[in-house]
Amino acid sequence: MQALVVQGLSITSTCAALHKSRGEPAINQRSKGACEQGPSIVTPPKDIWNVTGAQIYLSCEVIGIPTPVLIWNKIIRGQYGVQRMELLPGDRENLAIQTRGGPEKHEVTGWVLISPLSKEDAGEYECHASNAKGEATASAKIHVVETLHEIALTKDDGAEL
Structure with a gap:
């Protein structure tokens, strides 16, 4: 050496x-x-607007050494901020979580798939990565509307359909 x-x-x-x-x-x-390092978000999830009954997904890529563990939470907010976190998938029949290694070494990609989308699925979803060296989080919001016309009236720039 x-x-x-x-x-x-x-x-x-x-x-x-x-x-x-x-x-x-x-x-x-x-x-x-490589040196050990805490997780960092490579690609955060993006806000989504869609109609009830649609199929949607959020994705998140994280990297760290050792390879991080990725989980998803739904953030439940109360009057005074975060009230609780719901670990996903929980007991939801319309929601699936998938994770895989890659695309790079020490990287993990995870998805939340919701189908069919309902009003109850609206809210903030958090990608949470952890390893022995630390933690990292990123979140996105799912907005659920009844018609496509409502999306054009209320959607912010930067969100996806």
Whole structure:
């Protein structure tokens, strides 16, 4: 292994160089490869507007080392902010959760599929990733309307149909 020379010091890994530059305690290299890092959101879910009865999905991509675990929650808000989180899929017959590794190494992609969409499905959904080094979250809202005409009247830019 070749050593990296940083400010006159010989360092044998980029992880060690990173720790040294931050003034953190020295680390011992246990294996070759990328440094451990907390999850980060690569592609967050996007807000969706659609009509009752439609089939919709939210997707989320996260990356971290070690590879993160991805879960989905529905955020239930009360008068004073977040009241509770509903871990999905729960007991919902019209909702499915799917996760897979990739598309890159240490990356996970997850989806929430809802079919048929109902008014009760409207709300905020959170993609939550965690590993031994930390956590990351991203959320999107599902807006449910009765007719396509309502979407044109109320939809914000940046949302998807």
